Each structure stands twice: as structure tokens, then as C-alpha cells.
Amino acid sequence: MKKIAYFLAVVFCFAAFSPAAMAAPEKKDKDKTELSPEEEARLAEINERVDEIKAMDFSEMSKDEIKDVRNELRGMKKEAKAMGQGIYLSVGAIIIILLILILVT
Known part of the structure; x- marks a missing residue:
């Protein structure tokens, strides 16, 4: 049973990553562009504000204040992603990683 599970895990990995390896590399303008001053x-302002928010004590805040801070963080996250500073993982990659972890244990 374990041999079949390992075999299927390897097949899924090859099936998931081989199309990306065989595809022609695409030129992305985001990688080549540099940020303006x-x-x-x-x-830098966003990073400072995030550090301030991490240092806050949320137990003393009301629900409305916490909600405002959460919305502010979401907005800053969207803005940072728009500048090209985000990390992206596809759903398929996450599923494959979880499957491999489940099958190995």
C-alpha cells in the first residue's frame, strides 16, 4: 500500500511540475522594473506601520478599532502586492505539498 502511495505522489509531482518546466519562459516586466524612490x-512607510501594528496591544482595543486596523492592513497588503513585493503560491502547489506531507507520514 505504501509503495502505491509513494508512486502516486511521485506521479502527481511530475504531472504538476513538468508542464511548468517545459513551457517557454515568459518575459515579465515586473521582474525587470525597479522601484522608483x-x-x-x-x-518603507508600510513596513514601519506594520511594525507599529504588531507592537499594539489588541486586548485594550474595541472591536471597531480592531476592525479598522485589520482593514488598514489589508489595504497595505494590496498596495504592496501591486508594487510587486508579494509572494505567490498557487492552489495546486499547496494541495500537492499537503498530499506529499500526508502520504509521507
Whole structure:
């Protein structure tokens, strides 16, 4: 039974990653563009604000204040992703990683 599970895990890995390896590399403008000084300054402001929020004590805040902070963080996250500073994982990659972890244990 374990041999079949390992075999299927390997097949799924090959099936998931081989199309990406065989595909022609696409040129992405986001990788080649550099941030302007204004964008770098804005990213620094966002990082400082996130550090301030991490240092906050949420037990003393009301639900409305916590909700406002959460919305502010979401907005800053969207803005940072728009500048190309986000990390992206596909759903398929997450599923394959989970399957491999389940099958190995």
C-alpha cells in the first residue's frame, strides 16, 4: 500500500511540475522594473506601520478599532502586492505539498 502511495505522489509531482518546466519562459516586466524612490519610500512607510501594528496591544482595543486596523492592513497588503513585493503560491502547489506531507507520514 505504501509503495502505491509513494508512486502516486511521485506521479502527481511530475504531472504538476513538468508542464511548468517545459513551457517557454515568459518575459515579465515586473521582474525587470525597479522601484522608483517614491515607491521605495512608500514601502518603507508600510513596513514601519506594520511594525507599529504588531507592537499594539489588541486586548485594550474595541472591536471597531480592531476592525479598522485589520482593514488598514489589508489595504497595505494590496498596495504592496501591486508594487510587486508579494509572494505567490498557487492552489495546486499547496494541495500537492499537503498530499506529499500526508502520504509521507
